Amino acid sequence: MRKLFGFVTAAVLALVLTACGSSSSGASDTLKVGATPTPHAEILKYISTKLAEKEGLKLEVVEFSDYVPLNPQLQEGQLDANYFQHRPYLDEYNKEKGAKLAYVENVHLEPLGLYSGKLKDVAALASGATVAVPNDPTNLGRALKLLADNGVITLKEGVGTAATERDVTGNPKKLTFKPLDAAQIPRSLEDVDAAVINGNYALEANLSPATDALVAEKAEGNPYANGLVVAEGKENDPRVQKLAKLLKSPEVKKFIEEAYKGAVIVA
The missing domain is CATH 3.40.190.10 (Periplasmic binding protein-like II)
Incomplete structure (x- = not known):
């Protein structure tokens, strides 16, 4: 009986550990991206519903009405990436906060x-x-x-x-x-x-x-294009690269042009 009990206990424990491992692995496969609502989160939601599955990407879009917390949450690891800012803003943030956030890809310009x-x-x-x-x-x-x-x-x-x-x-x-x-x-x-x-x-x-x-403003040569940002060292994360590829895809270009009619310009 002791042997049988030990065997059952071990089997149950193995099953629990497998389930936990599977859950953990699933969570790590999902890219959690913070964004402001218009147009950033709208573009990400289009990718999530129309394009991500074909690329094997699981995308979780977290909307922020106020952009200020987006970089701190990325620094703290609460987000895997964010999409709301241009390079001059990021450079100033890194300088002021001593942060190490990296620009991955230009996506669009919101022209003044x-x-x-x-x-x-x-x-x-x-x-x-x-x-x-x-x-x-x-x-x-x-x-x-x-x-x-x-x-x-x-x-x-x-x-x-x-x-x-x-x-x-x-x-x-x-x-x-x-x-x-x-x-x-x-x-x-x-x-x-x-x-x-x-x-x-x-x-x-x-x-x-x-x-x-x-x-x-004109888009060409404009330094204020908004883009995808991650913590330094995460630029080559396969999930990040998949999202960067989709953000620059012909499908997203067409979506931006049709949805925003010149109020947002592809970078």
Whole structure:
């Protein structure tokens, strides 16, 4: 009886360990990716439902309405990857936090555009007009460069997207810049003469850089493409490589072009 009991106990224990091992292995096969809702999580959900199975990829998409926790959670291992940011943002985060997160692949650009509820042409901006711009350093610099690239203002030579209002060397129309939180600008469009709005916030406000903007950023050579990010050393994880391949696939390119109609541009 003792031998029989020992045999049964060993068999049950082996079965439990096998089940646990199988569960653990299954969990490790799933790539857990954090993303902001539009367009990042939408693109990932399209991949998860339409493309991932063919590549042998199990994808868990975790949505964050606020992008701030995404890099800390990736650092802490709560996420395997995230998809919401461009390289300048990641570089600044790594520098400020002493983090070691790595950029894997560019996917798309959410172009800044200059919009107006009152004007149909950028040349129609009147003297003394008020232009709303994002108040965070990265997007403020992008906004001012957009205006400079289209002849509205001139900037100190070489300053590029690091520009602030202090770097404006020419302002022939004596424009007044009104810095606002980027997410708030679409709601303030009627209160100003024109406004520079991020692509994702324009999309949420039913505005398109392709059809509604007076001028908009170009994708070519733009450093602000959003992409896939992982912890350093995980870039060659087979699951990460499968997702990177799918994010750059013709199917995803077609999905982005049809779903966002120019408000999101394939990088």
